[in-house]
Amino acid sequence: MGQHSCCNQQKVKRGLWSPEEDEKLIKFITTHGYGCWSEVPEKAGLQRCGKSCRLRWINYLRPDIRRGKFTPEEEKLIINLHSVVGNKWAHIASHLPGRTDNEIKNYWNSWIKKKINRKPTSTSMITRLNTTSTSIDQPHTDYGYNPTHLSFLNQDLCIKQPNQETAFSSSLSSLFMLDTSGSVLEGHNGDFISHTEYFNDSMWPMSKHQIPELPSLNFTTNNMYSGYLPPLMENLEGMVHGQNGELNNGEGRECVIQKQHEFNEWVEDQTSQQCPSYLFWDDEHQEVQLGGEEIVVHSASTMGPTSSSYPTSL
DNA sequence: AACCAGGTCAACCGCGATTTC
DNA sequence: CGAAATCGCGGTTGACCTGGT
Numbered sequence: 307m308g309q310h311s312c313c314n315q316q317k318v319k320r321g322l323w324s325p326e327e328d329e330k331l332i333k334f335i336t337t338h339g340y341g342c343w344s345e346v347p348e349k350a351g352l353q354r355c356g357k358s359c360r361l362r363w364i365n366y367l368r369p370d371i372r373r374g375k376f377t378p379e380e381e382k383l384i385i386n387l388h389s390v391v392g393n394k395w396a397h398i399a400s401h402l403p404g405r406t407d408n409e410i411k412n413y414w415n416s417w418i419k420k421k422i423n424r425k426p427t428s429t430s431m432i433t434r435l436n437t438t439s440t441s442i443d444q445p446h447t448d449y450g451y452n453p454t455h456l457s458f459l460n461q462d463l464c465i466k467q468p469n470q471e472t473a474f475s476s477s478l479s480s481l482f483m484l485d486t487s488g489s490v491l492e493g494h495n496g497d498f499i500s501h502t503e504y505f506n507d508s509m510w511p512m513s514k515h516q517i518p519e520l521p522s523l524n525f526t527t528n529n530m531y532s533g534y535l536p537p538l539m540e541n542l543e544g545m546v547h548g549q550n551g552e553l554n555n556g557e558g559r560e561c562v563i564q565k566q567h568e569f570n571e572w573v574e575d576q577t578s579q580q581c582p583s584y585l586f587w588d589d590e591h592q593e594v595q596l597g598g599e600e601i602v603v604h605s606a607s608t609m610g611p612t613s614s615s616y617p618t619s620l
Numbered sequence: 621a622a623c624c625a626g627g628t629c630a631a632c633c634g635c636g637a638t639t640t641c
Numbered sequence: 642c643g644a645a646a647t648c649g650c651g652g653t654t655g656a657c658c659t660g661g662t
Contacts, residue, residue, distance in 0.1 A: 320631080320632075321630095321632095321656090322657095323630085323631085342646095343647075344646080344647070356647085356648095357632090357633095357647090358632080360648080360649090361632080362630090362631085365631085366630075366631095393652090394650090394651090396651085407650075408629080408630075408631085408651095412628070412629050413628095415652095416629090
């Protein structure tokens with residue numbers, strides 16, 4: 307094992323590509339295509355292995371490659387997708403035309419390092435949570451829930467299997483992305499999680515029995531919710547919303563539920579944008595938190611139409 | 621000017637998946 | 642059907658760059 311057969315040839319050059327080599331490869335590929343990469347070096351007159359040629363073409367030379375800084379939209383998309391699929395760089399890259407998995411991976415690793423270096427500690431957030439004056443003990447405070455926006459997370463999410471049988475999630479945490487249009491987004495491994503369409507007053511509060519017929523799959527990459535659905539929350543008929551609709555997506559904000567350790571890696575960046583609408587699941591306290599602040603997830607038995615507990619200003 | 625540390629990014633490596641023979 | 646070849650992916654490396662001292 308080890309070396310690919312294509313790399314066993316002698317006199318195979320390694321390291322950075324010279325402009326001359328690039329030119330040879332471009333010339334060959336544009337005129338002949340690349341049916342079999344192992345044959346490309348010889349035919350193109352390159353002393354490289356086919357694998358190296360393939361990599362050079364895909365990551366650097368192909369004409370539709372897009373170079374330069376990532377736009378805020380691309381960055382946002384990467385963050386969202388990564389929160390759902392993890393280090394599936396090729397999958398993420400497939401949503402960003404012209405970007406390569408390698409480029410995104412490098413970008414993410416640089417970005418991650420920065421986040422880790424200046425991330426807040428989880429204990430500081432927990433301390434704030436514990437000292438906050440309002441909690442689930444003081445429920446049913448009306449903070450002006452605006453039903454025209456999706457200003458909460460309904461935990462009655464169904465996982466719809468490819469065979470179209472609806473089943474509530476069990477066991478492992480479910481990956482989900484929730485389109486802010488209120489429809490459906492994809493989960494992982496081909497599953498997707500459904501959500502009711504636009505919520506309104508008449509639909510609220512909603513139990514899982516009231517969830518209407520699942521709408522068709524409607525994946526959009528803008529203004530999405532994404533993240534992990536903690537196992538405990540799968541059994542709650544809960545709601546989360548913020549003061550004056552902070553969590554609503556009408557302003558293009560996002561809401562992401564993350565495992566705490568994952569959340570910690572990037573919470574600071576989000577709060578620095580004054581967009582603290584990021585949720586994570588605190589395993590220790592069994593609570594959802596928002597940007598370091600407390601959010602109370604009401605169970606169905608305690609939940610009122612506009613009830614929420616949202617103790618501190620954002 | 622020289623050195624160092626940290627960041628970036630192109631390229632390589634190893635391995636599982638897929639295709640071909 | 643199994644082995645070999647090839648592809649494609651994610652992790653890692655190391656050369657180069659840049660800014661600070």
